Amino acid sequence: MTALVRQVTSEFVGTAFLVATVIGSGIMATQLTDDVALQLLANSLITGAVLVALILTLQPVSAAFNPVVTAVDAVLGGTPWRNVPPLAVAQIAGGTVGAIAANLMFELDAVSISTHDRSSSGLWLGEVVATLGLVLVIFGAIRSGRTDTIAYAVGGYITAAYWFTSSTSFANPAVTIARMFSNTFAGIAPASVPAFLGMQVVGAALAVVLVRAIFSSTNSEELSREGALQR
Template sequence: MATASLEPPLPPFDLPRRLVAEALGTALLLAVVVGSGIMGERLAGGNVAVALLGNALATGAGLAVLITMLGPVSGAHFNPAVTLVFALRRAIAAPVAAGYVAVQMLGALLGVWAAHLMFDRPVLQVSTTLRDGPAQALSEGIATFGLVAAILASLRFKPDSTPFVVGLYITSAYWFTASTSFANPAVTVARGLSDTFAGIAPSSVPAFIAAQIAGAVAAAGLSGWLFREARPA
């Protein structure tokens, strides 16, 4: 039996707070992704599988925490592809969506630089890790499709579970996709500026972003039909 919450509902937050939440959440997400990649590589003794496992678990756990913490403020998109989907669904105005994307990109860069500083690496780097080819692009399309579908399904049926649904999905997608599931244009661009375990060469970035946008739009279209309640005859 459901019980009423004793806490009053949160009032809507103003735009400056929402933008700061998006920037902060994306920055911390990239610090988790890149920092755990560096730590995993240092401790794994050359075992790439162990390094990837540590990277995946840290990212999934970090996402669950960040979405729980900042979701009530901004919606916790932390991802231009997710913001695009909500703009297409008219759940967020276009000017606000543009602001979200701008601060997500800025936050992603700051998060990468923070990870470099924590591990005493040069702040300014360019990745040399090529992630090219149709299989990599297809992986990113599928990874982003699944992420957006998971978000929309959890919001439709069990909103309180969204942080854990997203965290668990990304943890699994690190392993079932050939690209290790970037699934986020801001993450992709920022990881291009990190020559570490989590990096991606800038020449590989455009194909990743194109596939991510295509996957997100496809998931938005299918979910809009699949999760809509049928009208009674």
């Protein structure tokens, strides 16, 4: 297999497991308790844990699981632009498969379009903040030469961002799109998706500015040749 095929496969599998975890843990939490705070706690801790596991496992090949992270990596010189479309498609397709798998595991319809409306200025700002922070954490680790910490940094950040952002930190277009297909705790109504995607792009763009302002490009250039996210 070529390097790109391995990367596409890694992104597909990783994003599928990520979305299956986000949706599946939300379903399990609502089955076990009616306490919304406990439901969110379970959802956030389990999502953070699986991110650590998936990134540790797949980072040697490709472990972005997120189209905006892949695009930012290209902007900063870590991934060739020609690789961005196939990687993004793999992430979206993998996320959709993960949503279907989660639904089926809990004996729900394979696809059930979410009716969970998430539309307000506060939620949109939450997505800007969530995505900005996620991208800053990832590329701050890369530019400071600490790629071995990315798994723990991302897992910890997402666990926290579930709680401190109003949107519960989707921060990922592939995950956002996939969550349309499950009318459960973690779902999002299709009408709410475009604004979330737009705010994620805004957050990522702001993060690029901050990363360039805060961190030296020297380590980034060296790590890009090694391939910190996509090898």
